[in-house]
Amino acid sequence: xxxxxxxxxxxxxxxxxxxxxxxxxxxxxxxxxxxxxxxxxxxxxxxxxxxxxxxxxxxxxxxxxxxxxxxxxxxxxxxxxxxxxxxxxxxxxxxxxxxxxxxxxxxxxxxxxxxxxxxxxxxxxxxxxxxxxxxxxxxxxxxxxxxxxxxxxxxxxxxxxxxxxxxxxxxxxxxxxxxxxxxxxxxxxxxxxxxxxxxxxxxxxxxxxxxxxxxxxxxxxxxxxxxxxxxxxxxxxxxxxxxxxxxxxxxxxxxxxxxxxxxxxxxxxxxxxxx
Amino acid sequence: xxxxxxxxxxxxxxxxxxxxxxxxxxxxxxxxxxxxxxxxxxxxxxxxxxxxxxxxxxxxxxxxxxxxxxxxxxxxxxxxxxxxxxxxxxxxxxxxxxxxxxxxxxxxxxxxxxxxxxxxxxxxxxxxxxxxxxxxxxxxxxxxxxxxxxxxxxxxxxxxxxxxxxxxxxxxxxxxxxxxxxxxxxxxxxxxxxxxxxxxxxxxxxxxxxxxxxxxxxxxxxxxxxxxxxxxxxxxxxxxxxxxxxxxxxxxxxxxxxxxxxxxxxxxxxxxxxxxxxxxxxxxxxxxxxxxxxxxx
Ligand SMILES: Nc1ncnc2c1ncn2[C@@H]1O[C@H](COP(=O)(O)OP(=O)(O)OP(=O)(O)O)[C@@H](O)[C@H]1O
Ligand SMILES: [Mg+2]
Numbered sequence: 001x002x003x004x005x006x007x008x009x010x011x012x013x014x015x016x017x018x019x020x021x022x023x024x025x026x027x028x029x030x031x032x033x034x035x036x037x038x039x040x041x042x043x044x045x046x047x048x049x050x051x052x053x054x055x056x057x058x059x060x061x062x063x064x065x066x067x068x069x070x071x072x073x074x075x076x077x078x079x080x081x082x083x084x085x086x087x088x089x090x091x092x093x094x095x096x097x098x099x100x101x102x103x104x105x106x107x108x109x110x111x112x113x114x115x116x117x118x119x120x121x122x123x124x125x126x127x128x129x130x131x132x133x134x135x136x137x138x139x140x141x142x143x144x145x146x147x148x149x150x151x152x153x154x155x156x157x158x159x160x161x162x163x164x165x166x167x168x169x170x171x172x173x174x175x176x177x178x179x180x181x182x183x184x185x186x187x188x189x190x191x192x193x194x195x196x197x198x199x200x201x202x203x204x205x206x207x208x209x210x211x212x213x214x215x216x217x218x219x220x221x222x223x224x225x226x227x228x229x230x231x232x233x234x235x236x237x238x239x240x241x242x243x244x245x246x247x248x249x250x251x252x253x254x255x256x257x258x259x260x261x262x263x264x265x266x267x268x269x270x271x272x273x274x275x
Numbered sequence: 276x277x278x279x280x281x282x283x284x285x286x287x288x289x290x291x292x293x294x295x296x297x298x299x300x301x302x303x304x305x306x307x308x309x310x311x312x313x314x315x316x317x318x319x320x321x322x323x324x325x326x327x328x329x330x331x332x333x334x335x336x337x338x339x340x341x342x343x344x345x346x347x348x349x350x351x352x353x354x355x356x357x358x359x360x361x362x363x364x365x366x367x368x369x370x371x372x373x374x375x376x377x378x379x380x381x382x383x384x385x386x387x388x389x390x391x392x393x394x395x396x397x398x399x400x401x402x403x404x405x406x407x408x409x410x411x412x413x414x415x416x417x418x419x420x421x422x423x424x425x426x427x428x429x430x431x432x433x434x435x436x437x438x439x440x441x442x443x444x445x446x447x448x449x450x451x452x453x454x455x456x457x458x459x460x461x462x463x464x465x466x467x468x469x470x471x472x473x474x475x476x477x478x479x480x481x482x483x484x485x486x487x488x489x490x491x492x493x494x495x496x497x498x499x500x501x502x503x504x505x506x507x508x509x510x511x512x513x514x515x516x517x518x519x520x521x522x523x524x525x526x527x528x529x530x531x532x533x534x535x536x537x538x539x540x541x542x543x544x545x546x547x548x549x550x551x552x553x554x555x556x557x558x559x560x561x562x563x564x565x566x567x568x569x570x571x572x
Binding site for chain 1: 334335344353354355356357359361363365367368369370378379383412413414416
């Protein structure tokens with residue numbers, strides 16, 4: 001049996017183990033009915049008793065939600081697909097905004113030691129700021145919760161892109177630059193035919209890190225500003241004490257994150273080179 | 276005389292020392308010239324400043340003093356007229372073999388059509404026997420194949436002067452031999468003016484008309500210019516039978532083993548003047564003269 005086949009079998013085996021353990025350590029909420037007061041039973045609270053859901057319960061919910069993911073029953077009841085769609089849209093908007101700004105500036109910093117030294121202190125101070133710390137300021141200045149969360153994505157994804165682009169440009173091998181110089185390339189031609197392709201793998205590493213961070217941050221940002229999006233959805237289901245939905249959306253966040261990451265790594269394959 | 280193809284006059288190169296207070300002179304008082312169609316080799320111990328001179332000739336780095344003139348024009352920057360084959364091939368790894376060559380041709384011949392550029396590239400890749408590998412990426416090639424791409428790229432832009440920095444340094448003896456044969460063949464065909472750095476004495480004798488010998492650094496000089504008076508075209512198997520071969524070879528070995536360090540020591544002590552460097556030597560004639568007591572040792 002090949003290594004891949006073995007690993008797949010092992011993965012499936014582990015899944016079953018997780019499901020069984022999950023079922024054993026979680027209740028179904030119904031057990032609690034026995035020690036409920038008359039009043040609670042009267043109020044019909046038995047069905048909504050909060051409990052950590054088992055895997056099967058989550059699976060049933062997933063089937064139900066995913067069979068109609070894009071429904072829209074007003075502001076507090078939208079399908080998981082709709083919510084994820086809003087989140088992805090915001091991430092994309094903020095992310096591409098920072099691509100447009102970070103890559104040219106990163107290029108500039110990488111090419112010019114002067115700019116590198118001049119901008120270094122700003123980058124060092126701005127980089128460690130939690131993106132959510134910008135939220136109040138963004139809300140006040142922009143006065144729009146959606147735009148503010150896009151801004152937060154922008155501000156969190158710009159640093160890895162900026163730093164990696166600058167680093168990639170700075171570490172282009174001198175030999176490659178010399179090839180361009182002996183061919184009498186202009187600076188612009190040099191930037192596009194030598195420096196950019198040489199730096200692309202490093203730039204893509206930055207793009208990938210940024211995408212990961214953006215997806216982490218959007219959930220938190222949406223919990224904070226509310227309205228729509230997967231972050232809001234999780235928080236809303238928590239407020240409803242619907243933990244099955246919470247667990248289900250946690251899983252969906254993971255799956256979408258994985259998908260976004262593999263998308264970037266798939267694209268980057270076309271620009272990677274081996275020496 | 277001003278009508279040399281390339282004229283190097285009194286050049287020197289120094290870098291600021293680590294503390295920034297003084298200068299370290301890599302080489303100084305270097306003079307030589309190259310005529311059109313000549314093949315010149317530069318030999319010297321590692322670290323004496325050979326690559327530095329080559330970079331200066333290419334215009335990748337400027338000299339600290341003196342002048343380098345090609346066709347009476349000062350070398351101030353790089354030029355497509357001076358092609359370079361680098362010490363470590365420097366093929367762009369993200370381009371295919373063909374694209375590496377077409378990119379260079381497109382820089383040189385700006386008005387050439389795409390189809391012509393491609394057929395020119397293929398012509399030169401055929402010349403180095405790479406026609407079956409033109410769509411491969413450099414990572415799929417062996418070291419010798421990459422080096423050949425570098426050779427094809429340099430020849431395809433038809434530089435008036437070709438500068439090569441130990442082009443076969445990193446290769447095994449067999450591959451090196453094959454590429455040397457290829458180079459002999461190409462240079463005989465194209466009469467390419469070439470300046471080459473090498474550590475390999477046999478390679479230098481096989482290829483060059485003149486061999487420049489450098490004394491040890493720092494403050495290295497191009498001390499001697501050895502004439503290789505063996506008719507061309509040459510051939511690796513037959514050249515060893517020529518009476519000049521071993522005489523030249525022994526002379527070069529003696530220079531590298533004994534003289535290069537002695538010269539630099541004497542220069543430092545001030546017991547030797549570098550005013551007539553490089554001294555022109557024809558080892559075969561020298562041997563004849565010595566044996567017949569025409570001159571005293
Ligand atoms: N940028 C620099 N700053 C200071 N010193 C330098 C610099 N570049 C080269 N050198 C020094 O110049 C000397 C000559 O270097 P160079 O690369 O020309 O040697 P080389 O003769 O080509 O040696 P090799 O045969 O090993 O390639 C070395 O001692 C090196 O330390
Ligand atoms: Mg060198």
